[in-house]
Amino acid sequence: xxxxxxxxxxxxxxxxxxxxxxxxSDTRDTVRGAGSSxxxxxxxxxxxxxxxxxxxxxxxxxxxxxxxAGIAEFCKGIGPSTIDFANASRRxxxxxxxxxxxxxxDDIVEIQVGLDGIxxxxxxxxxxxxxxPEIVYRALAAEPYGEEQTAKLxxxxxxxxxxKPILVYGPPATSGTRDALKELxxxxxxxxxxxxxxxxxxxxxxxxQICTEIRADSAxxxxxxxxxxxxxxxxxxxxxxxxxxxxxxxxxxxxxxxxPMNGVDPTYENISSFDxxxxxxxxxxxxxxxxxxxxxxxxxxxxxxxxxxKDGPLAKVGLVAxxxxxxxxxxxxATEFTSLDPADLK
Numbered sequence: 026x027x028x029x030x031x032x033x034x035x036x037x038x039x040x041x042x043x044x045x046x047x048x049x050s051d052t053r054d055t056v057r058g059a060g061s062s063x064x065x066x067x068x069x070x071x072x073x074x075x076x077x078x079x080x081x082x083x084x085x086x087x088x089x090x091x092x093x094a095g096i097a098e099f100c101k102g103i104g105p106s107t108i109d110f111a112n113a114s115r116r117x118x119x120x121x122x123x124x125x126x127x128x129x130x131d132d133i134v135e136i137q138v139g140l141d142g143i144x145x146x147x148x149x150x151x152x153x154x155x156x157x158p159e160i161v162y163r164a165l166a167a168e169p170y171g172e173e174q175t176a177k178l179x180x181x182x183x184x185x186x187x188x189k190p191i192l193v194y195g196p197p198a199t200s201g202t203r204d205a206l207k208e209l210x211x212x213x214x215x216x217x218x219x220x221x222x223x224x225x226x227x228x229x230x231x232x233x234q235i236c237t238e239i240r241a242d243s244a245x246x247x248x249x250x251x252x253x254x255x256x257x258x259x260x261x262x263x264x265x266x267x268x269x270x271x272x273x274x275x276x277x278x279x280x281x282x283x284x285p286m287n288g289v290d291p292t293y294e295n296i297s298s299f300d301x302x303x304x305x306x307x308x309x310x311x312x313x314x315x316x317x318x319x320x321x322x323x324x325x326x327x328x329x330x331x332x333x334x335k336d337g338p339l340a341k342v343g344l345v346a347x348x349x350x351x352x353x354x355x356x357x358x359a360t361e362f363t364s365l366d367p368a369d370l371k
Contacts, residue, residue, distance in 0.1 A: 053105050055083035056321050060095025060112030061201045062250040063141055063270035064307050067344050068112050074338065075321070075328040082321035087112075091250045092201025096310065100125035103314045109322050110311045114141060114201030114270065115208070117310060119370040126367075132313040135365040136326070136358045139333050140345035142271035142296040143205050143303035145284040151263035154179065154186055156286050158302060162214025164191050165245055167238040170218050174240050191244040194258045195268035200250060202270060205305045207237040210286075213302070256281060271296060272343025296345045306347070313362060326359045 058068065065087065072085040090098070092113040099111035100121060117135070125131060145156055154160075163169045163182045179186035196202040215221055215236035225232035239245050248254045252269040259267040260280050267281070271291055274283050283291040286302045295301040309329070316323055332338045333355075335346040347355060357363055 054320050056085040056110075056319055056325050057087075057108045058085065058095075058110040058112060058309075059088040059090050059098050059108050060110075061092040061114040061307070062089045062196075062252050063114040063202055063272065064112035064138070064309070065089040066272060066276075066342060067138065067307075067339050068309070070339065070342060071328050071332055072325065074332060075325050078328065079321060079324050082324065085321070085325055089250050091197065091199035092204065093199045096121050097124075099310060099312070100128055100130055102128045103130055103312060105318070107312075109315045109319050110309050113308045113310065115204045115305065116308060117365075117370060119367065122365075122367045122370055130312055130314075133365045134311040134313055134358055134362050136309045136311065136329070137306045137347055137351055137355050138309050138329055138344070139307050139339065139347055140296055141305055141307050141343075142291045142301050142345070143202060143209060143305065144269060144271045144274040144291040145286065145303075146259065146267050146269070146274050146281045146291075147265065147284060148260045148263050149280055149282050151259070151282070152179075152187055152189055152266065153282070154266075154284055155288055156284055158210045158214035158286070159217045160186070160214070162211050162217075162236075165193060165239050166211065166215070166235070167240045168235055170215070170220065171224070171235050174242075177244075189264045192246070192262070192265045193244065193268065194246050194248050194255045194265060195239075196252075196255075197247040197249055202252075202268065205303070206268060209303050209305060211239075212236045270343070271345065275343040293340075293345055297348075304345075306351075307344075310365075311362075313364065316362060330356050330359050 068087050072087060076084050092115055095111040096113060096117060098108050101107050125133065147153065160183055164176055164179065167174060176182050176191060178188050179191055180188040221232060221236065224235065248258065252273045255267040255269050256273055256277050259265045274281060274291060289295050289301045291301050291303065296304045311326065333344060333346060340346060346352065
C-alpha cells in the first residue's frame with residue numbers, strides 16, 4: 026500500500042469515527058492493542074489512568090496473547106479492523122518488520138517503555154539454587170551440547186545442586202519471555218562450551234537448534250500466556266521453579282522468592298544496572314497511520330510518559346525504569362512519533 030493510500034485510509038477512518046461516535050464493523054472509537062503477557066499489566070494500568078484523565082474517550086481494549094502473536098496481529102494491515110499497537114517483551118525482528126511492510130504497515134513507532142528481568146523463582150521457603158546460564162541450559166535443553174538429555178535431578182546437572190527432580194514452569198513458544206530466555210540465558214549457557222563455536226561455523230541452523238530448543242518432557246511445563254498461573258504452580262510445589270517477568274516476582278514477594286543467576290539476585294537495582302543476566306527491554310509498537318485515525322491513541326501513549334519514571338506508578342508494580350538516555354529517546358518517540366528505522370533491527 027502506498028503512502029497516499031495510507032493517508033487516505035487514515036483520513037477516511039477519522040471522518041467515519043467522528044460521524045459514528047461508536048464502534049461498528051467499519052469504524053471504532055476505542056484504542057486496541059495486544060501482545061506480551063509481561064507488558065500487559067503495565068499497559069492495563071496505563072489504560073486505567075488514561076480513562077481517568079480522559080473521560081471522553083472509551084477504555085482501551087488490550088489482550089494478553091504473547092509478543093510474537095501480538096506482533097503478528099499488528100502486522101496484518103492498517104485500518105480500524107486491525108490493532109493499533111503491539112506490546113512486546115523483546116524487540117521486533119527484521120523478519121517481522123518485513124511481514125508488516127508487506128501488508129502496508131511500514132511506518133512504525135517503537136517505544137521502549139522500560140526494563141524487566143526474566144526471573145527464576147520458587148515458592149517462599151522452597152527449593153533454593155544459585156543458577157547460571159550454563160546450569161539452566163544443561164537442565165532445560167532438548168539436546169545439551171548435541172547430546173541426549175538425561176538429567177532428571179538438578180544434581181545430575183551439577184553435584185552442588187539439590188537432589189530434587191527438575192520441574193520448571195515457564196512461558197510458551199509464542200511468548201517474548203521465551204524468546205528472551207533463549208537469547209539471554211540458553212544461548213549464553215550453550216556457547217559456554219567451546220565446541221559450540223565450531224558447530225555454529227559449520228551449520229548455524231543446527232547450532233540454533235542445539236542452543237535454544239527446550240526439552241519436551243515433563244521437566245519443562247509450558248503454562249500459556251498467563252504468568253500468574255506459573256506463580257500458582259510453584260507456590261503449590263516447593264520443589265518447582267518458575268520463569269516469568271520480574272514484575273510478577275515483586276507482585277508476589279510474600280509468596281515466592283527469586284533465585285540468583287551468577288550470584289546476582291533479580292532485584293530492581295540489579296536489573297536497572299544490567300548486572301542481572303536476565304535484564305531485558307520492553308516495547309510498545311504503534312502504527313503511525315492510526316495516530317490521527319483512532320481517537321485517544323496519542324493520549325494513551327502520552328499517559329505512558331507520565332507513569333514510567335523510577336518513582337512513577339508503573340515502578341510500584343514492577344516496571345524498571347529505562348536509563349536516562351533511553352528514556353529521553355522514548356519520550357520523544359511517544360510524543361513526537363519518530364519512525365522506527367528497520368536497518369536497526371536484526
